Amino acid sequence: MPWRWLVSPLVALALLGLWYGVTAADLLPAFMLPAPGDVFEAFYEALEAGSLPYHIGVTLQEVLLGLASGLGVALSLGYLLAKFPLFERILAPYIVGLQAVPIVAIAPLLIIWFGSGTQSKIITCALIVFFPMLINTVVGMRQVEPDLRDLMRALNATRWQTFRYLEVPAALPVLLGGLKVSATLSVIGAVVGEFVGANAGLGFMINSARSVFDTPTVYVAVFTLTLMALALYGLVGSLERRLLAWQRRREQPGSFAS
Amino acid sequence: MKRFTVALFMLAVLAGSFGAVWAQDDDTPEPCSAIQLPEMGEPEDLSGGELRPLTLFLGYIPNVQFAPLYVAAAKGYFAEAGVDVRFEYGDENIGLERIAAGELQFGVMGGEQVVLARARELPVVYVFEWYQRFAVGVVAPVDKGIVAPEDMAGRVIGIPGRYGASWTGFVALLNAVGMTEADLGGIEPIGFAATEAICAGRVDASVVYVSNEPEQIRKACSEVNVIPVADYADLVANGLVTGETTLAEEPELVRGMVWAFARGLADAIADPQEAYELSRAYVEALDEDDPLQHKVLENSIALWEADQIGYTDPASWTFTMQTLVDMDLLDAPTDLSGACTNVFLPPMEADE
Numbered sequence: 001m002p003w004r005w006l007v008s009p010l011v012a013l014a015l016l017g018l019w020y021g022v023t024a025a026d027l028l029p030a031f032m033l034p035a036p037g038d039v040f041e042a043f044y045e046a047l048e049a050g051s052l053p054y055h056i057g058v059t060l061q062e063v064l065l066g067l068a069s070g071l072g073v074a075l076s077l078g079y080l081l082a083k084f085p086l087f088e089r090i091l092a093p094y095i096v097g098l099q100a101v102p103i104v105a106i107a108p109l110l111i112i113w114f115g116s117g118t119q120s121k122i123i124t125c126a127l128i129v130f131f132p133m134l135i136n137t138v139v140g141m142r143q144v145e146p147d148l149r150d151l152m153r154a155l156n157a158t159r160w161q162t163f164r165y166l167e168v169p170a171a172l173p174v175l176l177g178g179l180k181v182s183a184t185l186s187v188i189g190a191v192v193g194e195f196v197g198a199n200a201g202l203g204f205m206i207n208s209a210r211s212v213f214d215t216p217t218v219y220v221a222v223f224t225l226t227l228m229a230l231a232l233y234g235l236v237g238s239l240e241r242r243l244l245a246w247q248r249r250r251e252q253p254g255s256f257a258s
Numbered sequence: 259m260k261r262f263t264v265a266l267f268m269l270a271v272l273a274g275s276f277g278a279v280w281a282q283d284d285d286t287p288e289p290c291s292a293i294q295l296p297e298m299g300e301p302e303d304l305s306g307g308e309l310r311p312l313t314l315f316l317g318y319i320p321n322v323q324f325a326p327l328y329v330a331a332a333k334g335y336f337a338e339a340g341v342d343v344r345f346e347y348g349d350e351n352i353g354l355e356r357i358a359a360g361e362l363q364f365g366v367m368g369g370e371q372v373v374l375a376r377a378r379e380l381p382v383v384y385v386f387e388w389y390q391r392f393a394v395g396v397v398a399p400v401d402k403g404i405v406a407p408e409d410m411a412g413r414v415i416g417i418p419g420r421y422g423a424s425w426t427g428f429v430a431l432l433n434a435v436g437m438t439e440a441d442l443g444g445i446e447p448i449g450f451a452a453t454e455a456i457c458a459g460r461v462d463a464s465v466v467y468v469s470n471e472p473e474q475i476r477k478a479c480s481e482v483n484v485i486p487v488a489d490y491a492d493l494v495a496n497g498l499v500t501g502e503t504t505l506a507e508e509p510e511l512v513r514g515m516v517w518a519f520a521r522g523l524a525d526a527i528a529d530p531q532e533a534y535e536l537s538r539a540y541v542e543a544l545d546e547d548d549p550l551q552h553k554v555l556e557n558s559i560a561l562w563e564a565d566q567i568g569y570t571d572p573a574s575w576t577f578t579m580q581t582l583v584d585m586d587l588l589d590a591p592t593d594l595s596g597a598c599t600n601v602f603l604p605p606m607e608a609d610e
Contacts, residue, residue: 031380032359108451112458116447197419197447204420210351211421212587213378 034216039223042216051205056224058200062118062190063228066125067182074130074182075175078137088138099131103189107196116197125189129182136178140171173247176240183232187225202228289575292595293383295602296509301517304340312341314515315357315365317350317496320541322551323469323558325533326388327366330522332536339514345540350422354499358382363504364515368423369494369570369598370578377592381502384598386516387570388523389495391488391561394427397472398463399456399480407435407485416448416455416464423495427487428465430581434490453478469557473550488561492574493581494598495561502596509602516602520567527559568603 016036022028023035030038046052077095081088107124114120144167152162194203202221209217316324327345330336336343346353346362353365354372358380372384396415398404404413410432418424432438439445443462448455452464452471457479466472472484487493498519500512526533534555538544544551575594582588 029359029380031355031378108449109454111447111449112451112454112460115460197449197451199420199445199447207419208421211425212374213351213355213380215378 031213031215034219038216039219042214043220043223046205046217046220052220052224055200055202055205055221056228058118059187059190059194059202059225060228062121062125062193062201063186063232065118066122066189067129067186067232069122070126070129070186071133071179071182073126074133075137078134079141081134082138082141095131095134098127103128103192104196107192110193111197116199121190121193121198121201124193125186128189128192129186132181132185133175133178136174136181137171140174140178141167143174144170169246172243173240176236176243180233180236180240183236184229187229187232191225286591287593287595289572289579289594290570290598290600291572293505293599293601298510298513301510301513303338304514305334305337307340309337309342310340311344312336312364313344313346313362315346315348315353315362317348317353317365317367319347320345320543321470322534322537322541322544322555324366324540325530325537325555325558326519326523326526326562328522328537328540329525329533330518332539333522333525335518335521336515339511339518341511341514341518354380354382357499357501360501360503363508363511364498364500366496367499368496369575370423370426370582372494372499372597373575373579373582373592373594374587376594376597377588382499383502383505383596384494384497384499384570385505385512385602386498386519386568387494387564388497388519388568389561390564391486392423392427392491392493392495393467393469393488393558393561394424395466395468395472395484395486395488396428396431396463397452397456397466397468397475397482397484399475400483401480402462402483404463405483405485407431407437407490410463411437411441412443413462414444414446414460415442416446416452416461418450418452418465419447420445424465424467426578426581426585426587427491427493429585430491430493431485431487433581433584456480456482469561470554473553473557477550491581492571492577494570494574494578497568497570513602516568517604520604523562523567527562530555530559566603566606569600570598572598 019033020036023030023033034042043052077091081091103124107120110120110123114123148166148170149162152166157165190201191203191206194201195207198204202225205221206218209215209221314327316327318324324345327343331343331345350365350367350371353362354367354375356362357365357367358375366388367382367384369384369387372382375382396404396407396410398409398413402409402413404410415428417428432441446455446461448461448464452466453474455461456464456475464471468484468486472482475482488495498516500515505512530552534544534552537555538546575598579588579591579594583591
């Protein structure tokens, strides 16, 4: 239905109108809520000066490398935990414990251990994406129908064939669900690292702008981070549509399931 | 003839430019000069009546460094001003924005933050200078041999980040001795983890708050040398800040807060042991006799002492502003005549 495509832009326009109305009526001081025009001007200035593309590049690099590292470890470990329950019984308390550690509390230590460069941000990012992806991997692998496993055994399928033609396709919807959550969380991970100690990146840009009360630039960085998270989410969504086309599922009403 | 005319014209333009700059300098109002003492009655002791709840924002965590305020609260000085004070701790920028928005009435903030805020039209005013010396400095283990700013050449220096009072102080220190970032071996943003970074050998020296972090490093791993920024640059440090609305509508309250702060500060300087004891009611983790915290208080007192408690020097505001302009944190000099004032200070004899 074509109107469905219009809903999101219309909501965005309505929010923009509301924002403009609030600032035009001086309901809030500019240092709390700058006018959309001021934010656009700050955006243009940062773009023209090259600072915005530079900071985007730094954060995006951290996000992608952090996401890749976190996913790599989570997928491997998750598969092992799903396949070997004893392994899970031994490791589960440590993994849950790791998840319970507030990342903002250990981020300063990561800076000390790994330096203030990209490495510590990648690790922060990887730690944040690790747990949701691990849980989804375990759940995805365990939801494979036992009958189908029996069938693969009856067909004398090798371990690799079972993995490639049964386990991965069956777990894919859950894995991609985890990937969607991880992709958006990875942006937060990079920014947390940049907040603690950095020379570049959108988190650094926010901190610098905040220290001089440059609220429009703070908004520019925040919107850019939001767009980055949305783009990553959309990318995983399109990947999902391609990879799960074979399922011929009926189109779901909400975008979260699409 | 034509060449002579051009030369004359150029000379006239040059003279005009100099004249304009000169006139501009003359026209720039003196910092802290705009606020006049409003009409007020004699101060009264309001502690007998119903006290007004008031939040005082402090830009850190509960700490013995806030002893003068704890003393003023414990000894009833704020109550005499009719105030039941409650301390709230957090991010200094947020506190300053909340004061500007009228959500809070008072906070303890850095002078350079007030300059930056005023440049963005945040209506905040600095009414009492608490720290007479800027509390930032560079600390290095003694074996690094860094005892003067020039010794930082070629060394890796840790900084909390490229923003805030510590960064401003560090740049002012480099400027004061004619050094630039290029003279250093590198700058490492380490957050507020100077102790860990120094003890782990990740940096050669680090920018710190001189009253507490050098003591923590001494306790953790090494004897240190400290280079205080205040020895080289007179930046405006922390003081009591209020909003323009409070200043205009409730000058008695502002005077009451300033006087209470001044009395607490004078008492803390005069009797550090009492200040330490009274602080324990406000700082949960402060042990009865912690040598490290006693030393932190002692170091802090050295930064508070003044000929006239609370007095803020207009020249230090001009210097702070110029430093921020040099750092490109301010586009141009800004009018600081209404940014600060000394008019609410108690008379000199009241300090004794």
